[in-house]
Amino acid sequence: MSMTRRIFLLVTAPALSAVALDRWPTSILDAWARATPPMARTGVVYMTIRNEGREPDALIAAQTEAAARAELHRTVIENGIARMQPVPHLEIPPGSDVRLEPNGLHLMLIELRAPLVAGTSFPLRVKFRSGLELALAVPVRTARAGGHSAH
Numbered sequence: 001m002s003m004t005r006r007i008f009l010l011v012t013a014p015a016l017s018a019v020a021l022d023r024w025p026t027s028i029l030d031a032w033a034r035a036t037p038p039m040a041r042t043g044v045v046y047m048t049i050r051n052e053g054r055e056p057d058a059l060i061a062a063q064t065e066a067a068a069r070a071e072l073h074r075t076v077i078e079n080g081i082a083r084m085q086p087v088p089h090l091e092i093p094p095g096s097d098v099r100l101e102p103n104g105l106h107l108m109l110i111e112l113r114a115p116l117v118a119g120t121s122f123p124l125r126v127k128f129r130s131g132l133e134l135a136l137a138v139p140v141r142t143a144r145a146g147g148h149s150a151h
């Protein structure tokens with residue numbers, strides 16, 4: 001949180017709860033999904049999660065009508081082989097950005113109901129431990145080079 005905003009809370013809003021004003025310091029930036037081939041059963045979503053607050057938060061759940069399930073995964077390299085591990089919840093430390101990006105953390109869409117087509121978007125709901133729930137429209141973009149291993 002910037003000093004300016006903190007001063008605003010303390011000086012001009014003493015009667016209001018700072019918790020209420022500053023209740024959701026967590027936000028999502030730059031969410032996008034990789035376009036998939038026509039027969040794909042899985043898709044992947046990337047984003048940056050920002051916590052401007054003073055308390056840790058965590059991404060604990062996600063769901064979308066585009067797929068049966070949305071799971072948080074981490075890609076790890078073991079003996080030169082990329083493997084994906086489920087991440088039950090993703091800690092977002094205070095004052096930090098956590099990036100879901102190719103070859104790292106990602107939201108995996110499992111059992112896609114339809115292929116993800118570049119230029120379209122689909123709804124995604126994400127839930128945080130703080131109680132925040134966000135509804136996003138995730139744009140689908142053509143994949144650049146640098147792959148994401150399939151399940």
Ligand SMILES: [Cu+2]
Pocket residue numbers: 073074084106107108
């Ligand atoms: Cu995955």
